Amino acid sequence: MTIICNYKVENIIHEDSQFIINDDLISKTVLITTGNGAFKPKAFPLPIPTSIDNKLSYFVKNPQDYQNKEVAVLGGGDSALDWALELSQYAKVSLIHRRNQFRGLESNVEKVKHNSQISVLTPYLPANLIDNSGRCELSLKKVGTDETKTIVFDNLIVAYGFRANNRFVKKWGIELENDLIKVDRKMETSVKGIFAAGDSVGYDGRVPIIGIGFGEAQVAITSIMQTIFPNKKMTIHSTSI
Numbered sequence: 001m002t003i004i005c006n007y008k009v010e011n012i013i014h015e016d017s018q019f020i021i022n023d024d025l026i027s028k029t030v031l032i033t034t035g036n037g038a039f040k041p042k043a044f045p046l047p048i049p050t051s052i053d054n055k056l057s058y059f060v061k062n063p064q065d066y067q068n069k070e071v072a073v074l075g076g077g078d079s080a081l082d083w084a085l086e087l088s089q090y091a092k093v094s095l096i097h098r099r100n101q102f103r104g105l106e107s108n109v110e111k112v113k114h115n116s117q118i119s120v121l122t123p124y125l126p127a128n129l130i131d132n133s134g135r136c137e138l139s140l141k142k143v144g145t146d147e148t149k150t151i152v153f154d155n156l157i158v159a160y161g162f163r164a165n166n167r168f169v170k171k172w173g174i175e176l177e178n179d180l181i182k183v184d185r186k187m188e189t190s191v192k193g194i195f196a197a198g199d200s201v202g203y204d205g206r207v208p209i210i211g212i213g214f215g216e217a218q219v220a221i222t223s224i225m226q227t228i229f230p231n232k233k234m235t236i237h238s239t240s241i
């Protein structure tokens, strides 16, 4: 087995019963596990002064970098809640969201509400951002009112989610439904020999969690083995396949 890291699959061509990947790899079958696909974070919606643009991040690489800082986390989903909780171990956090309700895991919403290191500011939208002596002076507007407030932070973490899609697989002839890859019960896509598993696939009732993806990968790998070695007897119940 060869493992190739930091490799983006741009193209797959079907030729002579094999698949040519990016013009440099050849395979009898392909298993797509691209999750939500190519994604980029939803951008902060206001102009960012260049003097403080290094204070705004879409990812947290090392929470300890925020030790003793005042940090605003913007967003109301799982990532925003996760980062607010994680950073609260090191920093004073303000969680700013445009609605009073959060979309994330209920238990995390409760943890945030009871965390003395986290101030929840809802329903607020960022209205302006300026440089205040190298810090981020953020003006907030209360949704549905004329009320505004201004707070100065050391850092802003923007967790508005991601724009993601798997539409790029369409050019390989693979059918999508609601932007997710259509598969049959063997996890085979509309292109014979190309299989898919994990969050990139969609079917009625699918839940996008790790356990389901693991199960689908097992089904896909079993199907691939049966495709490549149709006469081979396999111990289907073994997890080593």
Ligand SMILES: Cc1cc2nc3c(=O)[nH]c(=O)nc-3n(C[C@H](O)[C@H](O)[C@H](O)COP(=O)(O)OP(=O)(O)OC[C@H]3O[C@@H](n4cnc5c(N)ncnc54)[C@H](O)[C@@H]3O)c2cc1C
Pocket: 007, 008, 009, 010, 033, 034, 035, 036, 037, 038, 078, 079, 082, 197, 198, 199, 200, 208, 209, 210, 211, 213
């Ligand atoms: C904030 C958050 C919290 C979550 N919490 C939980 C939880 O508590 N429990 C749980 O079970 N699930 C949780 N999930 C869901 C879980 O993370 C996913 O179900 C799981 O990661 C899906 O696995 P996957 O392998 O299908 O996709 P991913 O884990 O998304 O992996 C896809 C990989 O494919 C790569 N890729 C994409 N396009 C290409 C390309 N063209 N070429 C090469 N590589 C490519 C990506 O870079 C990525 O590394 C959570 C998700 C989020 C966003």
